[in-house]
Amino acid sequence: AQTVTQSQPEMSVQEAETVTLSCTYDTSESDYYLFWYKQPPSRQMILVIRQEAYKQQNATENRFSVNFQKAAKSFSLKISDSQLGDAAMYFCAYPRAGNQFYFGTGTSLTVIP
Amino acid sequence: GAVVSQHPSWVICKSGTSVKIECRSLDFQATTMFWYRQFPKQSLMLMATSNEGSKATYEQGVEKDKFLINHASLTLSTLTVTSAHPEDSSFYICSASEREPAYEQYFGPGTRLTVT
Numbered sequence A: 001a002q003t004v005t006q007s008q009p010e011m012s013v014q015e016a017e018t019v020t021l022s023c024t025y026d027t028s029e030s031d032y033y034l035f036w037y038k039q040p041p042s043r044q045m046i047l048v049i050r051q052e053a054y055k056q057q058n059a060t061e062n063r064f065s066v067n068f069q070k071a072a073k074s075f076s077l078k079i080s081d082s083q084l085g086d087a088a089m090y091f092c093a094y095p096r097a098g099n100q101f102y103f104g105t106g107t108s109l110t111v112i113p
Numbered sequence B: 001g002a003v004v005s006q007h008p009s010w011v012i013c014k015s016g017t018s019v020k021i022e023c024r025s026l027d028f029q030a031t032t033m034f035w036y037r038q039f040p041k042q043s044l045m046l047m048a049t050s051n052e053g054s055k056a057t058y059e060q061g062v063e064k065d066k067f068l069i070n071h072a073s074l075t076l077s078t079l080t081v082t083s084a085h086p087e088d089s090s091f092y093i094c095s096a097s098e099r100e101p102a103y104e105q106y107f108g109p110g111t112r113l114t115v116t
Helices: none
Strands: A010-014 A019-021 A033-039 A046-052 A064-069 A074-079 A088-095 A101-103 A107-112 B004-007 B010-013 B019-025 B032-038 B044-051 B067-073 B076-081 B090-097 B111-115
Touching: A010 A019, A019 A107, A033 A064, A033 A074, A046 A064, A046 A074, A074 A088, A101 B044, B004 B090, B010 B019, B019 B032, B019 B090, B019 B111, B032 B067, B032 B076, B044 B067, B076 B090
Parallel strands: A010 A107, B010 B111
Antiparallel strands: A019 A074, A033 A046, A033 A088, A064 A074, A088 A101, A088 A107, B004 B019, B019 B076, B032 B044, B032 B090, B067 B076, B090 B111
């Protein structure tokens, strides 16, 4: 079965510091995409970053970057210079056949002023 | 960027009545639309996948007759909760993708359903 695991239900970080959220997944595919989505209190799902598995270079979007370890099936999200607006639920997602997403259970991130 | 809207954002209905939720892709054609249900502090649970002009594919355990999905056009999908009961109260989210394989899904803002 293809699954996504987020082992950190809650994380906290001081404002301006760096935090890393973990995600592992299981797949037998060789080419695929991985996503991190953010869900703030408004509950609108927002794409944070996307990684293409065939690209060895880790994706980066401003203060957000990933550490993609294909062999280990690990896809962690690093948030640098954390801001109060980063407080949200973060979901790791893997699309299976038919475009359907497997979502992890989520990590609730608190940013401490 | 691609925008998906949902209407209504919040609905309250009486037990036994039906309620329809609309999901629209505003600036792209959605080949596939998805409906999710989310309980507080939990992840998104996929309910069904729909492609324009064809019947929706429901996930195991989701009642087809209770949650009617119609994907009438490339920009509109509707979810009708029939004979709603308090246990159907939840947050419903739709998403859309414009091509396969999924490069990403674009999410609507969600609909909070409260059944009294």
